[in-house]
Amino acid sequence: MGEREDKLFIEVAKVYERIEATTGRLEMIDYLKKLFLETPPDVLDKVVYLTLGSIAPAYEGIELGVGEKLLLKALSMATGISQDKLEKKYPEIGDIGKLAEWSVENKVAQSFFQEDLTVNNVFDTLLKVSQATGDKAQDMKIRLLAGLFSDSKPLEARYIARIVTERLRLGVRDMTILDALAEAFLKGRAFRDQLERKYNIFPDIGKIAKIVAAKGFEGLDEIKITLGIPVRPMLAQRLRSAQEIMDKIGPRIFAEFKYDGERMQIHVWKDGSVKIFSRRLENITEPYPDVREFAARAAKGHEVIFDGETVAVNPDTGEILPFQELMHRRRKYGVEEAMASYPTVTYVFDILYLDGREMLDDPLEDRRTHLLKLLREEGGENEKVRVVEYEVIEGNVNELERFFEYAVERGTEGLVVKDPRSQYQAGTRGWSWIKLKRSYISKMIEPVDLVVVGAFWGKGKRAGTYGALLMAAYSPEEDAFKTVCKMGSGFTDEELASLPELLGPYKIEHRHPSVVSNLEADVWFVPQKVAQVLGDEITLSPTHTCGWGRIKEDAGLAIRFPRFMGWREDKGPQDATSEEEIVEMYKEQLKTVSDVTEVESSTSGDKS
Numbered sequence: 001m002g003e004r005e006d007k008l009f010i011e012v013a014k015v016y017e018r019i020e021a022t023t024g025r026l027e028m029i030d031y032l033k034k035l036f037l038e039t040p041p042d043v044l045d046k047v048v049y050l051t052l053g054s055i056a057p058a059y060e061g062i063e064l065g066v067g068e069k070l071l072l073k074a075l076s077m078a079t080g081i082s083q084d085k086l087e088k089k090y091p092e093i094g095d096i097g098k099l100a101e102w103s104v105e106n107k108v109a110q111s112f113f114q115e116d117l118t119v120n121n122v123f124d125t126l127l128k129v130s131q132a133t134g135d136k137a138q139d140m141k142i143r144l145l146a147g148l149f150s151d152s153k154p155l156e157a158r159y160i161a162r163i164v165t166e167r168l169r170l171g172v173r174d175m176t177i178l179d180a181l182a183e184a185f186l187k188g189r190a191f192r193d194q195l196e197r198k199y200n201i202f203p204d205i206g207k208i209a210k211i212v213a214a215k216g217f218e219g220l221d222e223i224k225i226t227l228g229i230p231v232r233p234m235l236a237q238r239l240r241s242a243q244e245i246m247d248k249i250g251p252r253i254f255a256e257f258k259y260d261g262e263r264m265q266i267h268v269w270k271d272g273s274v275k276i277f278s279r280r281l282e283n284i285t286e287p288y289p290d291v292r293e294f295a296a297r298a299a300k301g302h303e304v305i306f307d308g309e310t311v312a313v314n315p316d317t318g319e320i321l322p323f324q325e326l327m328h329r330r331r332k333y334g335v336e337e338a339m340a341s342y343p344t345v346t347y348v349f350d351i352l353y354l355d356g357r358e359m360l361d362d363p364l365e366d367r368r369t370h371l372l373k374l375l376r377e378e379g380g381e382n383e384k385v386r387v388v389e390y391e392v393i394e395g396n397v398n399e400l401e402r403f404f405e406y407a408v409e410r411g412t413e414g415l416v417v418k419d420p421r422s423q424y425q426a427g428t429r430g431w432s433w434i435k436l437k438r439s440y441i442s443k444m445i446e447p448v449d450l451v452v453v454g455a456f457w458g459k460g461k462r463a464g465t466y467g468a469l470l471m472a473a474y475s476p477e478e479d480a481f482k483t484v485c486k487m488g489s490g491f492t493d494e495e496l497a498s499l500p501e502l503l504g505p506y507k508i509e510h511r512h513p514s515v516v517s518n519l520e521a522d523v524w525f526v527p528q529k530v531a532q533v534l535g536d537e538i539t540l541s542p543t544h545t546c547g548w549g550r551i552k553e554d555a556g557l558a559i560r561f562p563r564f565m566g567w568r569e570d571k572g573p574q575d576a577t578s579e580e581e582i583v584e585m586y587k588e589q590l591k592t593v594s595d596v597t598e599v600e601s602s603t604s605g606d607k608s
Helices: 009-021 025-037 041-051 068-079 083-093 096-105 119-131 137-151 154-164 174-185 189-201 205-215 242-249 289-299 323-329 335-341 364-379 397-409 493-506 579-607
Strands: 235-238 252-258 262-268 274-277 304-312 344-354 385-387 390-394 414-418 429-437 448-457 466-475 480-487 523-525 530-534 537-541 556-560 563-567
Touching: 009 025, 009 041, 009 119, 009 154, 025 041, 025 174, 041 119, 041 205, 068 083, 068 096, 068 137, 068 154, 083 096, 096 137, 096 154, 119 137, 119 154, 137 154, 174 189, 174 205, 189 205, 235 579, 242 252, 242 397, 242 414, 242 429, 252 364, 252 397, 252 429, 262 289, 262 344, 274 289, 289 304, 289 335, 289 344, 289 364, 289 385, 304 323, 323 335, 344 364, 364 385, 390 397, 397 414, 448 480, 448 493, 448 579, 466 493, 466 530, 466 579, 480 530, 537 579, 556 579
Parallel strands: 235 429, 344 385, 480 556
Antiparallel strands: 252 390, 252 414, 262 274, 262 304, 304 344, 414 429, 448 466, 448 523, 448 530, 466 480, 530 563, 537 556
């Protein structure tokens, strides 16, 4: 057999340096396109993973387990510079990657057998680092990394150090990779949609890259739903009133309870094996042995992928507990105790795959028939995994409102109303699923999820930390983050003091190419950290770029008096509230104001 195809890692590092320096998204895509075209197909998957700052797709849950202390030990071993000196130099330089670059430039220890690093060298070594376990795991990780740094050039060391500490900071996301792949191998970005549809059902972007690089369009036919690989979930839009929802997708609808729990995609094999994935596609199987047990029992010898919501329940009363209570289950240790204290019920609302057949293109009504048969006839109605509570409503708004009130009374957030004819649109937020929550009936009582893209230094009592964060909504059509507010309220003193350290891993020297902002922040970040934000109302803004030109020429939308409500660790940047949702919320707010004005005018006329 011949040697594996490979690529010098320094060529990859030089592209990273160009990407790091650019503020233009089109430039970023062009750099990636050239990199992909110049990379052998056999190694392209590894280049893609490394470019995303990882060595595997997110759902595999592979962690390198390398902290700063361990990295400094490896650098010291490789360069002959004492760890103490490196620790003193680190605050001066302020970036772990540039510290590694400096240490390799100034190394005392010279290697007599230095080899050029290749992508395979780097990737395979990092894979071994992730696999090191047991009593001597740390020593093994240090030796492996020291070997890499001994052979690395200064620029290579910069990016290796950032990758292993999860601080690559290029800000390249999956959608940017898809754009570059479409340009490189599918005759242009106009074909990105075809690539994205496949990515939505098979979100291993490294494998997709390898397939299209080798086979182009023909390779897309090979990409199918696969047990053990999560499908990107379908999401719902939101409207304020039952009448609007009925007008949008009626007259015949499915109205389902909207639970305040954790979205789960549950993959079950015929032998009873189970894997569970979060809405962010993280493998969350281990903390939920009860869900695994009951899901396997419900599937009963079938191969199936369920989509549902798991809630914590009061073990004494059976009442549904808030989402925050369920998060006690997200732990590596003490799982049995947590399971006893916070038992769960999983409400399944969709079935994506059954015994070898993809079901995404089937109408929801047909998918629901399969689901009911599987869970009611075979799983049993009293199981801890059951079909979502729902009603079929035929064009009657009063019935929808009645069921909505019933759902709220039962401790849920409201309803998700669905078109029975709809397909499952993986990875999209479509109008065939619409949320109706009580909080939407008023001005902005419902929080939104926004991404931190920048910060402004504080003054007075806030000197030394950030006084406000620049927050953005996400535009999936443009793969861009558009500013919607500066948020400085709602933080405790401790939360404020911790912001520079908390956001430090995402700090970059210039505005990220995917951030659209008219404001010049003091500090910029890679869009990554998601916060829950509550404001008084949404207003027109001459400054913020969210919804720019959608309501009024030369104006965007802003959230007035935004307040921090907490971090959303369960959401990634692409799960944030969309620009379209902000626009729709503003339009609905206008309607509410208009309705109130009409009522006040009418009342005033009666009195006179």
